[in-house]
Amino acid sequence: MTEPDTDPETRYDIVVVGGGNAALCAAMTAAEAGARVLILEAAPKAYRGGNSRHTRNFRCMHDGPLSVLVDRYDEAEYFDDLMRVTGGKTDEALARMVIRRSQACLPWMEAHGVRFQPSLSGTLSLARTNAFFMGGGKALVNAYYRTAEALGVDVLYEAPVTHLALDGQRITRVDYTHDGRAHSLRPRAVVVASGGFQADLDWLAEAWGPPARNFLIRGTPYNRGTVLRDLLDQGLSQIGDPTQCHAVAIDGRAPKYDGGIVTRLDCVPFSIVVNKDGQRFHDEGEDVWPKRYAIWGRLIAAQPDQVGYVIIDSKAIELFMPSVFPPVEADTLEALARKMDLPAAQLVETVTAFNAACGDTSAFHPTELDGVRTEGLTPPKTNWARPICEPPFYAYSLRTGVTFTYLGLHVDETARCSTASGPVENLWAAGETMAGSILGQGYLAGYGMTIGTVFGRIAGEEAARHAR
Numbered sequence: 001m002t003e004p005d006t007d008p009e010t011r012y013d014i015v016v017v018g019g020g021n022a023a024l025c026a027a028m029t030a031a032e033a034g035a036r037v038l039i040l041e042a043a044p045k046a047y048r049g050g051n052s053r054h055t056r057n058f059r060c061m062h063d064g065p066l067s068v069l070v071d072r073y074d075e076a077e078y079f080d081d082l083m084r085v086t087g088g089k090t091d092e093a094l095a096r097m098v099i100r101r102s103q104a105c106l107p108w109m110e111a112h113g114v115r116f117q118p119s120l121s122g123t124l125s126l127a128r129t130n131a132f133f134m135g136g137g138k139a140l141v142n143a144y145y146r147t148a149e150a151l152g153v154d155v156l157y158e159a160p161v162t163h164l165a166l167d168g169q170r171i172t173r174v175d176y177t178h179d180g181r182a183h184s185l186r187p188r189a190v191v192v193a194s195g196g197f198q199a200d201l202d203w204l205a206e207a208w209g210p211p212a213r214n215f216l217i218r219g220t221p222y223n224r225g226t227v228l229r230d231l232l233d234q235g236l237s238q239i240g241d242p243t244q245c246h247a248v249a250i251d252g253r254a255p256k257y258d259g260g261i262v263t264r265l266d267c268v269p270f271s272i273v274v275n276k277d278g279q280r281f282h283d284e285g286e287d288v289w290p291k292r293y294a295i296w297g298r299l300i301a302a303q304p305d306q307v308g309y310v311i312i313d314s315k316a317i318e319l320f321m322p323s324v325f326p327p328v329e330a331d332t333l334e335a336l337a338r339k340m341d342l343p344a345a346q347l348v349e350t351v352t353a354f355n356a357a358c359g360d361t362s363a364f365h366p367t368e369l370d371g372v373r374t375e376g377l378t379p380p381k382t383n384w385a386r387p388i389c390e391p392p393f394y395a396y397s398l399r400t401g402v403t404f405t406y407l408g409l410h411v412d413e414t415a416r417c418s419t420a421s422g423p424v425e426n427l428w429a430a431g432e433t434m435a436g437s438i439l440g441q442g443y444l445a446g447y448g449m450t451i452g453t454v455f456g457r458i459a460g461e462e463a464a465r466h467a468r
Contacts, residue, residue, distance in 0.1 A: 089440025197225025
C-alpha cells in the first residue's frame, strides 16, 4: 500500500488510530461512504493488525444456517452465554445491540475479503456459535488491508499517535511520529481503535501490583495504551476496572510478548490443575471451555509466583487441540513432579484424593457438560472428572497470558466518546479500547472480534456522516 503524503497541510476527512480489525472495519466503512481516510498504525507493516493477527473466529448470532455456521444461535442464548461469563457486569443495551448486529456482519465480512472454514477437530463445540477464519486472524487482517487499499484508504506504519488535542468538545489535532519526526494532522473526525494498555507492564503493575510483572502478554507488544492514557488524562469518560482483562492460562514457556493463540492450552477440562505447592484450587470442569477458558488467567494470577501446572494422563492427551510446545512426560507421578519441580509427595496425595472422589465415568462426553463429577472433594470437579491413573502422565506449566485490558473509553450506541460536559463531537472509539463498555469481567470466545466489527462499522459510518 502506498504511504500517503505526510505534509501537515494534507486534509484527511478521518484519521483512524490503530490498524487491527476494528480500525479496518471503521476505515473501510468510512471510505465506502466517500470519506478520505488515513490509518495510523504504530506497528511495522509485518506486525500490522494488533491482536487481530492472533484471532481465529467470530461469534455470531444467526436464525438458521449461515455460511459455515450450523443450526441457529439466537439472541437469547447468546446473551445468556455472555451474562454467565460476565456475571452480569455488562451494559445490556450495548451487548444486545452487538449480538443482533453480528448476524449482518458475517456476510459483510465475506464481501470484504474474509473467508471462513468449518470448525476443526477440537473446536466442534463452536460449530454453531463461532465462524472460523480460513488462515486465521492474519489472513483476515491481510484481506481487510487489500480491500482498504482498493477503497483508497491510506496507511502509515510505524506511526504511533502521541496526542489527540481536545479543545472543548472537539479533537482539533492528531500528533504522531514517523521516520523519526513529529507530525500533526487536523482531520474532521477521529476514530480511536488502538487497543488496551496490556503491553505497558508499568501500567499493569499500577493496577495489579508486582505480580503483573510475571504476566505474559500474548498479544501485540504495540498496544501500550498511549492514546487511551492521553485521552483519559484530558477528561474523557472512562469505563471498566483496570484489573479486569481478557486473561487466559497459557503455556509457561511462551515468549513475553506476541505468543498469540498458539500458546493457549485447551486441556484444563480434562485435567487437574495444581499450584507450585501441588494443590488444586478451582473446579476444572466448571463449563465448556469456550465459555470459561478466560477465567483461568486470573486464577493463575492469584497463585504463588503466578504459576500453575496441568496434570493429565494418557486417556486425555488426544482430547484437545495440540499444543505448540510438547507436554512434559513421565511414567510415574513422582517422576513427573521432579521434572516440573513440584513437591512429589503432595502431588501424589492430591491426585490420589482426586481419583478416590471420582465415581461412575460411563457418561463421560468431552464436548458436552456430562455431569461426571467428584463427590466429597473441595474444590469439586463438576464435569469430565475421570481418575488420572493411566501412564504415561503429562504436565504443562501455566502462566497468566493477558490479551487485552478492559479499562477503556466509555461510548454510546453510536460509538461516540464523551466527557463530563457531554459528547465529543468528532471522536469515536471501537474495539478493545472501548470493549469495557460491554465486558465488565470474563470473556466469551470470539466476542472481542464481534465487538470490534460491530463498533468499527458504526464508528466508520458515524465519522463519515460527521465529515460530510
